[in-house]
Amino acid sequence: MRAAFRADDIRAAEAPLLAADVPLMRQAARAVATRTISIARDRRAAGLNADILVLVGGGNNGGDGLWAAHDLAQRGLAPVVLLATDHPHAEGLAAARGAGVQVVTRAELGEDVAPFASWFGIWLDALAGIGLSGPLRGELGELVAALAEVRQEAPRHVIAVDTPSGLADDPAATRAIRADETHTFGAPKPALLLPPACRAAGVVLVHDLGIPLDAEPAVVELDTGDISELWPRAGHLDHKYTRGVVGIDAGSATYPGAGILATRAALAAGPGMVRFLGDRAIADRLPPEVVTAPGRIQAGLVGSGTEGGPDVAAALRDFRERDIPVVVDAGALASRDELGAGPGQLVLTPHLGELATLLDDERAAVEADPVRYARAAATEFAAVVVAKGPETVIAAPTGPVYTTPPGSPWLATAGSGDVLAGALAAALAQFAARQEASEATPPLAAQAALAVALHAHAVDYCPSAPGPIRASDLADALGPALGALLAGQ
Ligand SMILES: NC(=O)C1=CN([C@@H]2O[C@H](COP(=O)(O)OP(=O)(O)OC[C@H]3O[C@@H](n4cnc5c(N)ncnc54)[C@H](OP(=O)(O)O)[C@@H]3O)[C@@H](O)[C@H]2O)[C@@H](O)CC1
Ligand SMILES: Nc1ncnc2c1ncn2[C@@H]1O[C@H](COP(=O)(O)OP(=O)(O)O)[C@@H](O)[C@H]1O
Numbered sequence: 001m002r003a004a005f006r007a008d009d010i011r012a013a014e015a016p017l018l019a020a021d022v023p024l025m026r027q028a029a030r031a032v033a034t035r036t037i038s039i040a041r042d043r044r045a046a047g048l049n050a051d052i053l054v055l056v057g058g059g060n061n062g063g064d065g066l067w068a069a070h071d072l073a074q075r076g077l078a079p080v081v082l083l084a085t086d087h088p089h090a091e092g093l094a095a096a097r098g099a100g101v102q103v104v105t106r107a108e109l110g111e112d113v114a115p116f117a118s119w120f121g122i123w124l125d126a127l128a129g130i131g132l133s134g135p136l137r138g139e140l141g142e143l144v145a146a147l148a149e150v151r152q153e154a155p156r157h158v159i160a161v162d163t164p165s166g167l168a169d170d171p172a173a174t175r176a177i178r179a180d181e182t183h184t185f186g187a188p189k190p191a192l193l194l195p196p197a198c199r200a201a202g203v204v205l206v207h208d209l210g211i212p213l214d215a216e217p218a219v220v221e222l223d224t225g226d227i228s229e230l231w232p233r234a235g236h237l238d239h240k241y242t243r244g245v246v247g248i249d250a251g252s253a254t255y256p257g258a259g260i261l262a263t264r265a266a267l268a269a270g271p272g273m274v275r276f277l278g279d280r281a282i283a284d285r286l287p288p289e290v291v292t293a294p295g296r297i298q299a300g301l302v303g304s305g306t307e308g309g310p311d312v313a314a315a316l317r318d319f320r321e322r323d324i325p326v327v328v329d330a331g332a333l334a335s336r337d338e339l340g341a342g343p344g345q346l347v348l349t350p351h352l353g354e355l356a357t358l359l360d361d362e363r364a365a366v367e368a369d370p371v372r373y374a375r376a377a378a379t380e381f382a383a384v385v386v387a388k389g390p391e392t393v394i395a396a397p398t399g400p401v402y403t404t405p406p407g408s409p410w411l412a413t414a415g416s417g418d419v420l421a422g423a424l425a426a427a428l429a430q431f432a433a434r435q436e437a438s439e440a441t442p443p444l445a446a447q448a449a450l451a452v453a454l455h456a457h458a459v460d461y462c463p464s465a466p467g468p469i470r471a472s473d474l475a476d477a478l479g480p481a482l483g484a485l486l487a488g489q
């Protein structure tokens with residue numbers, strides 16, 4: 001699990017340490033310098049340009065860069081500082097100069113700044129960090145835009161100091177120099193874990209520097225370790241009804257496969273029973289352990305492989321009236337009258353196009369800021385929203401936004417969403433059963449995130465991995481993937 005905190009919360013948490021003269025900047029700079037030395041060594045060994053340019057702005061982020069340049073010079077390297085401010089961190093600048101670091105100013109370079117920067121094979125981006133006030137503006141904005149272009153031209157290694165400059169709280173901010181790795185201090189910032197900004201951060205490495213963070217996280221990223229820890233396990237005294245019963249009404253004459261895939265996925269993801277309550281013709285094609293008789297269920301799935309309509313709306317109404325968690329997928333998202341406040345907890349699973357339709361907006365706008373739209377839909381429909389895309393974000397009306405490490409792009413295959421829907425319903429049924437047994441369970445959004453993480457992890461267990469996968473293999477792979485995680489592998 002990784003938790004991201006807003007800049008203000010990180011600032012508040014570091015304040016007492018700074019007041020006690022804990023040398024956070026020196027520690028941060030050392031971490032960056034140590035990593036830079038190893039990158040430079042590797043690039044040199046590979047015959048690549050290993051000259052180091054440190055991009056330095058006016059605040060403490062620039063201070064980190066200057067101290068890192070100092071540390072690098074002391075370790076025998078020859079970094080060059082590009083000073084993009086007229087009010088640099090004075091102590092850091094004196095230290096860098098004292099260690100013999102060459103300093104070039106933005107003003108000296110004038111129009112030549114881009115060609116100058118292109119000489120260097122390694123960039124440390126210390127222009128701005130969590131002191132950012134709104135979107136990048138003015139000269140710093142122009143510099144970042146120019147360097148972002150240069151960065152694309154030739155292979156070079158970019159290390160972002162704390163954040164790629166220009167990214168902090170807002171995941172929709174995208175003007176930044178794309179980093180290969182971001183060394184972030186205290187804790188990740190929201191934009192480092194959320195799309196689309198996270199695509200500019202590269203690998204995010206956290207140096208906590210002993211900063212205690214007890215604010216509510218803005219973002220929680222759940223991974224396979226959390227599945228191992230939190231996914232319900234069958235206990236000695238369990239029987240099938242205490243392990244969770246899933247009800248599925250999915251698939252249609254046009255898309256029967258979706259009902260089959262969702263059901264197979266639900267079977268593989270660990271519940272005590274799966275009831276298929278949809279189209280009889282689909283029921284005949286399901287594995288023998290699927291129960292087609294009506295009866296009690298602890299979570300439902302409706303809509304995968306349907307185009308909506310009165311029957312789907314009726315199925316959604318029926319599931320809701322049971323006052324259980326209900327996964328609302330594909331065609332069921334069009335049943336507007338059945339969404340919103342009412343009995344049962346809804347988990348909506350739109351891809352970004354469906355999310356745009358739900359909110360009467362353009363797909364491009366949603367792609368540019370999926371988190372905001374997921375939260376807006378969660379609020380409007382009083383639901384958990386699983387906004388599916390290259391990175392999936394999960395939002396409830398309040399509380400942290402959940403996400404998972406990005407999944408394999410091979411997940412972008414027809415039927416993959418149906419598999420996720422089945423896994424989600426299975427997860428919700430198992431957690432609901434645990435709740436009935438008075439056990440503590442994670443919030444609904446976290447339960448959903450665990451299913452999203454399992455779905456992505458199961459790719460590795462498909463017979464064709466690491467190549468392209470088929471959704472039916474993915475559905476069956478959920479079982480072995482989950483089994484290995486529960487066994488601690
Ligand atoms: N937290 C921790 O654990 C630790 C924190 N530490 C470090 O401190 C950093 C925070 O430092 P900070 O508060 O001094 O601000 P910072 O990020 O350097 O930004 C200020 C610069 O950005 C500029 N600027 C701002 N907004 C702008 C805009 N919209 N558009 C354009 N420019 C804008 C602003 O310009 P100015 O207003 O000065 O003209 C100034 O140059 C933090 O990220 C981390 O690296 C570590 O040392 C130790 C551990
Ligand atoms: N580029 C990608 N990288 C990783 N995961 C992806 C990518 N594109 C789509 N996915 C995932 O694949 C699934 C596709 O679901 P969906 O769009 O409903 O497809 P379908 O309706 O064909 O089943 C979602 O879980 C989504 O997050």
Ligand SMILES: [K+]
Pocket residue numbers: 061125126127128129160161162163164165166
């Ligand atoms: K930075």
